[in-house]
Amino acid sequence: MSDANEDDERKHSREQIDKQQIALCASCDRCRARKTKCDGRKPCGNCATKYMKKHKLTSTEGIDVSEFCCVYSPAKRRGPVPGRAGQTRKASEAFGGPPTTARYGNDWTSQGGGGPTPGSAGMSGFGNHHQQQDTYFDSQQVAIQQQLNLIQQLQAQQMSQLQQQQQQQQQIQQQQQQQIQQQQDQQSNGAVTDSNGVPKTIAAHTHLLELSDPDGSRLRAYYRLSVDEVFGFPPTPTDEEYCSRLNITGMTPRMIPGTHLAALSAARFAEVSLGAIVHNETSLAMELCNAVVHCLKESVQEPVQPPYMFEIARSYFLLAVFRAFRGDMVRYFKYRRVCLTYVSKLEDAANATTLIAAISFLDAWAYMIYNADETKYNVKCNPGCIASDPRNQNWIQGAPPVFLNDEAPLRARSLDALACAVRTCCDQANGRFAAISKEAKADNMEPIPQETIITPTTTAVLSHENELCSRNMVLSAFTLLQQYETVTPNSHKNQGMHLVMSAMDAFLDNGDEDETGGFTDSQIQSLLSVSNIVIENPLLLHHAGPTYHMVSNAAVMLCHLLNSMYMMKGGAEGIRDEQQQGGGMEAAMFEEILDTFTAVRKLLVIHRRNLPIKLRCHSIPRPSLVLPEDGKPFIDLGETLLCACRGCQGFVLMACSPVVAAQKAQAAATKRSVEAAREAQVEAADEVDKELDVLSHDFNLDDDALLGMLSQLISS
Incomplete structure (x- = not known):
């Protein structure tokens, strides 16, 4: 029994070896006959599907493979075995013989080896026949190679012709585009050049x-x-x-x-x-x-x-x-x-500091209209450091760099001090409006970031309050300007800088301490000085800086002054009685201030009309043509269209309660939007x-x- 088992195992192993040596077709016989795609499995998908349909099964698990009619026949050789021809060619080349002759010679030798052994004549005849066959196949190979070379040449010519055509088309398109561009350039140059x-x-x-x-x-x-x-x-x-x-x-x-x-x-x-x-x-x-x-x-x-x-x-x-x-x-x-x-x-340090002071003064205006909404810090006095400092990207801020530079020109130091005072006032206004919004609990007001209240300028001022507070900065600016005018005698009176100083002096005056909230004589003189300078020189409103806004706020303060004088006289009845009695000092003062306000308001209206919407300051109402009723102000500032700058809004709302101030600030934003829409319609027409x-x-x-x-x- 053991010998029989060993024989069976040897037979089975020989069959396995034979199967491995025999190459089978990639498709089963059924798929090849039906010319369908076969997946090469045992059984293939098509045969398995047929079996399940025939026996109404849903799965082929547990079924013997022999039950499926899936047979793979041995593959028939229809040409050289892949890889073997190359090996033969390499071998023939290694022995020095031509690859084509060696290949065909071996084939013919293998075919003649199965016949009987011929004689000498038969051998010579077979050799001649072998040479004739080699010559025939060599000529055939040469002809085929020539045809292949010809086909390759034709293909190369066609490709080169296609490439040439494409290049020519691209060149033509580029030339056309260049001509069109040249024509456009000529037309545009004809429009903008001589x-x-x-x-x-x-x-x-x-x-x-x-x-x-x-x-x-x-x-x-x-x-x-x-x-x-x-x-x-x-x-x-x-x-x-x-x-x-x-x-x-x-x-x-x-x-x-x-x-x-x-x-x-x-x-x-x-x-x-x-x-x-x-x-x-x-x-x-x-x-x-x-x-x-x-x-x-x-x-x-x-x-x-x-x-x-x-x-x-x-x-x-x-x-x-x-x-x-x-x-x-x-x-x-x-x-x-x-x-x-x-x-x-x-x-040139003098030219550099002069230009930086001018930039600083213009920056004070941008600082106002943007309400200091930026978070930057620190300062250096060297002009190159000031100019290249990325923290001064939008405006110069912090301590006044030119003012602190003792080697800078006097006029430039004075101008930089005024710019610092304006920035400080703007920061204080932001703080006041934040407090008003909090007290009035006005959620609809525009949010005021904390960075616009505690700014680099405010931080520097709080650190050196005795030197850098607004009041002292204005006084220092005035002193420096006096020194400049002393050492530089000329006909120029620097009226623009004196105007700014007078306005700041009036704004920073704390009022008459004996009379709560009243105007002092020096404050009234400063307001009249600002107005008279502008009336004499209207071009000063075109200063590249906050001058126009200062003049507008000075006019608003004249409104407050006229209203307070009007109320002190007892309203309309008091004015009539005083006119009947011939008037007095106060009546003359009232008329003088009213004339000044009317003149400066007219200039402001003209200037405001020529400005873009977002650069306009207050639209100040005119006095009533008839005396108002008792209890009504002489000039109703409630009709004022407020500036977008919070520092300017405070001058109009200075006598209002926090709740009223918050309401008017909210209404002002709506009014500005309406004005912008109306102006856009006018410009479109x-x-x-x-x-x-x-x-x-x-x-x-x-x-x-x-x-x-x-x-x-x-x-x-």
Whole structure:
């Protein structure tokens, strides 16, 4: 039995070896006959499905494989076995014989090996037949190889032809696009450049840069009497003065490099553009501003040199002022940062501090209208550190850096002290309104972040209150200005700075302590001084800073003064009795203040009408044409359209309870929205405003191109 078992095992192992050696078809016989796809399993999916359908089964588990009619036949060889031909070729090559002859020779030898052994003649005949077969197959292989080579050549030619056609089509498309672009450029250049390629905004207004041109002199005068009145920048040098500044022997204006001339032209165009917008020549101002942009684009083609670095920095600052006047605060902040970038490179400390003081004063205005909504901190006195400090990104804040610099010009220190006082007052106003909102429990009021109350400026003032409080800063500014006027005798009276100081003096006066909440004589004198200066010089309202808002708040305080005098006289009856009696000192004072208020209010209304909505201060109501009823104020400040700045709102709401103040502040926001919608409708219907919008859109593209170039230069 053991021997029989061993024989069976040997037989089974031989069968397994034979099965492994015999290659089976990939598909079963049934699938090949039906020409269906077979999965190669044992049984395959098709045969298993047939069996389950026939016997109505749901599964084939436990069924012997032999029950399925799934048979895999041995695979028939229909060509060389994969891999074996290559091995034969490699072997023949290794022995030095040609691969084709060796392959076919071996096949024929294997076929002849099964016959009887021939004689010598038979052997020679078989050899000739073998050679003939080799020759035949060699010729066939050569012909096939030639055909393959020809097919490959044709395919390569077709591919090269397709590539050439594609390249030609791409070249044609590129040429067409270039022609279209050139036509568009020619059309656009025809619109913005003259025949020499000079931008039309430059070519059309170059005559304004001549000192002998009357229109140019007029626009420069407007600029000097308004924007520059408080800044006191040095004048832009003439070409001859610039040659002497270079200190090069034999230098003439014709020898000045193009980038230098472009920088000087930008500074001159910036002055006349601001003069034009101050005089309400808006279209001309926008064209001149575009000329500034083109000049600056030309000047940045090469690195800015120290001789004209100040002119470049001032040009960007004046561009920022122009954008601020137009209400474009996005480009205002961008140009301001570019200006600070060049200020940090200035070698002349006096020019650098003068420009930083001007920036600080303008920043005080931005600080007001944005209600100090930013979280930055700390200060350094070095001009380069101030300009490059990222914490001064939107406005200079903290302790006044120029004021604390004893080596800075006196006028610049005075201006920086005033700017610090304005920032401190703005922070205090934010704190008061936060307390009002909390006391009135007004949830609908605009939230006031804590960062706008405890600001870097407030922190610095609280740390050095005796030196940096608002009252002492105004007094220090006045002292510094007096010293400047003593050492710099000229006909310029610095009326703009005196106006700001008088306004701050009136605002910071605590009132008559003997009479609760009354106005002191010095406070009344300061308010009248502010109003009279503006009446005599209306261009001072165009200061690049908070001057306009200060004058508006001074007019509001005159309203409070008139209302208090009116109530003290007993209302309408008291006024009539005093007029019948011929009046007296108080009657004369009342009439004088009323005339002053009426005049300054008219100027403020005109100026306010020309400003963008978001830059407007209070819309102050006029006095009643008839005496109001008893118990009603002489001027109803309840009809005032409040400014968006909380520091300005406090002047109107100073006599209101917290609840009333919160209600009026909420109503003011709604009124401003209504006013903005009404102004938008008026502008949409006005043809002049439409033309200005189109002009502004076109020129803004040039501004954005310049800012894009500058961002790349600064980042690199």
